[in-house]
Amino acid sequence: MGAPVDAILAWFAREGRALPWRESGASPWGILVSEVMLQQTPVSRVLPLWTAWMERWPTPGALAGATQADAVRAWGRLGYPRRAQRLWECAVAIEERFSGRVPSDQATLRDLPGIGEYTAAAVVAFAFGRRAVVLDTNVRRVLARIVAGTAAPAPHLTGAERALAAEVVPLDSATAATWNVAAMELGALVCTSRAPRCDACPASKWCRWLAQGRPVAASRRVASPWAGSDRQVRGRILALLRAASSPINVAGSSSLQDVEPGQLDRCIEGLVSDGLIHVSSAERGTHEL
DNA sequence: CACCCGTGGCC
């Protein structure tokens, strides 16, 4: 896949967005923070928060010196607040184990809280300019279409997919890093899930999916309903506690009266068990971050 | 491996 790779690299040089974590001055920590914030979250919502976060906590040591509650509160409504909790834990681990230096080894990164296969590879490539196989949902979709000729990748990452992706990544370190971000960018801007802009795609000449007339994707698994879900209730509880300056009686809160007591108790217990909220020692029956 | 975990915007 040499020609399409070159075409996508050239396209990225022209059309790639200038995002702050892509600037040459961005630190490995700043890049790691951006990768965690971008997990399942659009760039547009990450941008303002990342800037404020990095201004407040520019290094792992700075974040490690704050409290988990500070981190969860600053995370605001970015979503999946456990990412904030784990990012804080990650900062503490980097400070304690590596004297505040973000490790450059992929397996070492993978062992840090909140850092999985994708994020470890992304930090290796984008923060340290080393060759890595970065396989996010964008790269998977781009490869599925161009190479496999299917509208969407399989539900879960397969070994064959990893092998194919590894074959495509250029051997040279710097080019490999650029390829990874370019493929992600193509998936984000052109080869999108919903309405791909094949007329603007630098790889359309080689795309098997386009050549086959863009066959539709196999039906996806149905998502569980959102309204009334535990996730929604947990989100409401956390929103309440983020805004509070003192412990709150969550179970008796007027703003949660519409939630069935059994579900409310279950969600409170779950959040406590997750370590996202804590029983307050100040007053019986109250909680805080 | 299947399932759970937030949030907001878009067509």
Next chain:
DNA sequence: TGGCCAAGGGT
């Protein structure tokens, strides 16, 4: 209008 989607990770 509501189902779908967005640079996944943990259990």
